[in-house]
Amino acid sequence: MPTPSTPQPWNGALFIGGAFVPAEGGRTSTVYDKAAQVPLGEAGLASPADLDRAAREAAVAGRAWAAADFGTRADVLRDVAARLRARADEFAELIVRETGSIRGKADYEVAGAVDELHQAAALAGHVRAETLPSRAPGRESIAERVPLGVVGVITPWNFPLVLAMRVLAPALAVGNSVVLKPSPHTPLSGGLLLADLFAEAGLPAGVLQVVPGGQDTGEALTAHPDIAMVHFTGSSAVGRIIARDAGERLKKVSLELGGNNALIVLDDADLDQAGQIGAWSAFHYQGQTCITAGRHIVQRPVFDAYVAELAARAGRITVGDPTGDGVGLGPMISVEQRERARKLLDEAVGAGATVVAGGDGDGLFHRPTVVTGVTPQMALWTEEIFAPIAPVLAVDSEEEALAVANDTSYGLVDAIVTGDLARGGRLAARLGAAMVHVNDSTCLDEAHVPFGGRAASGLGGRAGGESNLHEFTELRWLTYQHTPIHYPY
Known part of the structure; x- marks a missing residue:
């Protein structure tokens, strides 16, 4: 990958409105090589005001994205997969340095992220409507799945690439926009370089916003009125706080938490x-x-x-x-x-x-x-x-x-x-x-399986395959009355 001194558009930046931009007040955080303890680069450090801008713009951009043909959304995801595969060495090397993992684990992450993109691209064509029977004469009754709107995503540092992709790819596939807050430990492989891929693939500006930040940024994300759903992967202790804060706002929440x-x-x-x-x-x-x-x-x-x-x-x-x-x-x-x-x-x-x-x-x-x-x-x-x-x-x-x-x-x-x-x-x-x-390890995962936990290990649905359709859409009842209706007044 480029050396820390090589100019990069993402260095010291956030990704908002389809561009790499400085955080409010020029705030940044240094990202370190975990083994050598030398700087890898800088990431922008989003303030609550930056998060507010990102969420508001995502809500606006998301309307056109939700209305786009499913094939358009699928094509963007497949393009991102191809670009990630072409840049696999760059991403894997960064994951090694940013997370302290061995190369085999980093290669697994890249391959897993590519799988997530292809699974999500296929999911885009599975957002169906179902015609329901009705007792009312002349009534056409339909249950349809529609996007939630803006999905706020808070991801961890241990598998920064694949755990971000397993949420944002299906969320985008079914027509949502996404505000992603990667871990402060891994904002490059888990956020800013991902944004670079999606921008290169032609994702419309504002549909994916990346806002590295700390606790105040996460709290602002959970509380923001334009964010319809919060998906958090991390510790059970933090998950309980997010569930409480989202619950106070009657906001959908999905939690992938810890395990013993x-x-x-x-x-x-x-x-x-x-x-x-x-x-x-x-x-x-x-x-x-x-x-x-x-x-x-x-x-x-x-x-x-x-x-x-x-x-x-x-x-x-x-x-x-x-x-x-x-x-x-x-x-x-x-x-x-x-x-x-x-x-x-x-x-x-x-x-x-x-x-x-x-x-x-x-x-x-x-x-x-x-x-x-x-x-x-x-x-x-x-x-x-x-x-x-x-x-x-x-x-x-x-x-x-x-x-x-x-x-x-x-x-x-x-x-x-x-x-x-x-x-x-x-x-x-x-x-x-x-x-x-x-007769196998606890450490198993695949893009198409229903991955997730219960009790203190999770709340909400499952990640993977058709489960993502239910996770990132909601049902709407739509009727058409084909004959005149008569009420008593």
């Missing part, structure tokens, strides 16, 4: 498979995903062997600058995130837990860590960790495994490893998570 996900290893599991699944579920992208397995629940006959397998795999993972050869884990996103993980681990060890592998690291780096001797009362077990730490707990039966797995306020994803798929299916039916995977 269980990986259950049954006593008939293939331990090599269990080790692979456990390591990927716990350590992928430094454990900084909502679908990370933060609770490893293992039947006692295979407990020691599973711990040994997981610890061996953790010990073989190289931690370092993600641009280096053979590196499996990069830095954590921030000092705050790193210190929180250290605090949870130290508290658990102080209460009797044992670190079997890993345990620490320098700077923002944290070695993949396996912990035994945990109890269900420890914060390391009950809270979403967002770090490469795998607490492992022994249980004596399937019933105990189910009880422990379901003893959580979250409801995102669980996984089961077993030598008997039928046994896994029976167990899956009794788990409380919205997604369950048998």
